[in-house]
Amino acid sequence: MRKKERAKEIYDRLAKRYPSPEPALHWSTPWELLVATALSAQCTDERVNMVTPVFFERWPEISDVAEADVTDIEDVVRSTGFFRNKAKNLKAAATRIMEVYGGEVPKTMAELITLGGVARKTASIVLANAFGVNEGIAVDTHVKRLAFRMGLTTKTDPIQIEKDLMPLYPREQWGDVNHLLVFFGREVCPARKPKCDECELNDICPKKGVK
DNA sequence: CTCCCGATAT
DNA sequence: ATATCAGGAG
Structure with missing residues (x-):
């Protein structure tokens, strides 16, 4: 064949x-899907789904993450592994979304991969599931x-x-x-x-x- | 190529 | 004890 x-x-x-x-990760907005997918690196989706509710209750808006203390983010995402990278990347991504993209998660591959910790895999997940756009697999x-x-x-x-x-x-x-x-x-x-x-x-x- | 890294199954 | 889990950056 x-x-x-x-x-x-x-x-x-x-x-x-x-x-x-449908994605096994729990999310309700493009930003939440981006965070969940970023946290899922070398981690089960089941554990990510235990962490994200705590994350979004503590920092409901993208601007909250941009202004958060990195060590506080580290504490919340610690159990997902790679926690220093993930905390630093999420804060940097949130900051860039606020400063460059007017507080809205960008809707193209080219823009998404300029965010810290977001490469083609994470970008493709966000694009396909949050925006209905297929730019990659x-x-x-x-x-x-x-x-x-x-x-x-x-x-x-x-x-x-x-x-x-x-x-x-x-x-x-x-x-x-x-x-x-x-x-x-x-x-x-x-x-x-x-x-x-x-x-x-x-x-x-x-x-x-x-x- | 290496490093980041906790939780779980085997 | 080791492999693997919805990766990404230097």
Whole structure:
């Protein structure tokens, strides 16, 4: 089976499994999604969802974060790991949004990645889910692993993987490609013990039973 | 390439 | 004890 056909088959089967995929992170505004996604680096979404309510109760507005003491932010986000980087980045991002973007989260990839701690992955998540804009495919640890195992890429660099994936799917599906691969990665094809015996992609998986 | 880094499963 | 979890920057 050709790569593009396999890519479509993967999407169709997973879309049937997950009819209305939505982010597992809890959020209600573009800023909240940006914060939640930034905190999710090397951390489970479950833990992020424990931290963000505390974060947004303490600093409800972007301006509150811009003016907050970095050590206070560190205390709140500590349990998500990389807490010094995350606290510093969020304060810097909030400050830049206030000073440069009039207090509104920018709606383009080019602008979003100028914020501290926001690269293509986080920007793609915010754009697709908060603004309904597909400028890229968010390549996180799950997308990276699934794309490799399913033979959709041979690369290891997320930017290169994204370039391999984008031509395989119509732009309007880019946001869902991320969701579907993330959910399926978590439930059926995790890093350690993939459940190949109960996998509905088993017959089209180049790596079935391997690794 | 290295470093950042806590929480949890194995 | 080690690997992994919705990454990003120097």
